[in-house]
Amino acid sequence: MTTDSPAGPPEAPGPPEDAERTRRRDPLDLAQTVLALHEAADSDETIERIAAYSRAAVGCDDAGVMLLLGRNQVDTAGATSDTVVRAHDLQIKLDEGPCLAALEHTETIYRVEDTTTDTQWPRWSAAVADLGYRSVLSVPLATKSRRYGSLNVYAFEPRAFDQDDMAVTMILARHASASLAANLDIEGLRKAVDARKLIGIAMGMIMERYGIDADRAFDVLRRLSQAENIKLRDVARQVVEDRGLSHD
Structure with a gap:
């Protein structure tokens, strides 16, 4: 299931056509990327790779991993920039946003097409727009038996993520979840x-x-x-x- 923020008023022309978006993506071999996730030595390395590979595979500007540490505790465990950490911290502070939503609803992909017009999480979107992010895509990190967190990718341009981006991110998230399940317990999350x-x-x-x-x-x-x-x-x-x- 995918959910988009409600549409806002007419805006300026969107991002380049798909051909231009394709040029932004790193031509990673997805099979090799998935294998690298499973071969990570420990939880720290797994999480670092999830963020780095997601940014390259999707062709976005930033990516980060938010982890569920306990019933009411979440935190950033991996990020490609400090701005991602600030975006995540704003969700925790304001108690709203797509990354938190993906933590709760493990079958749903959340997409914000433009943070300047988003009405689903208005306070967070406005704050993140000030950081420079215009598009956000959040997918769950979860197995059938356990929720781990969310994988979140960000872009500086509006309407940056298409169906291909969503598919690639979901594939990475599923394999990342399996890797986390193989080598993480609650102490590993805290580490x-x-x-x-x-x-x-x-x-x-x-x-x-x-x-x-x-x-x-x-x-x-x-x-x-x-x-x-x-x-x-x-x-x-x-x-x-x-x-x-x-x-x-």
């Missing part, structure tokens, strides 16, 4: 969130040291992770332990 908080501390140190914003600080950590071929969490731990970047 993933703790890793996210460690990354936040490292980002804060980099921001203060170099006078840059949160997204640029996150990019610094991500580039170091890729260059050194180590987990983002471990890069963050090194920054915190060394009180800065190793070459300072």
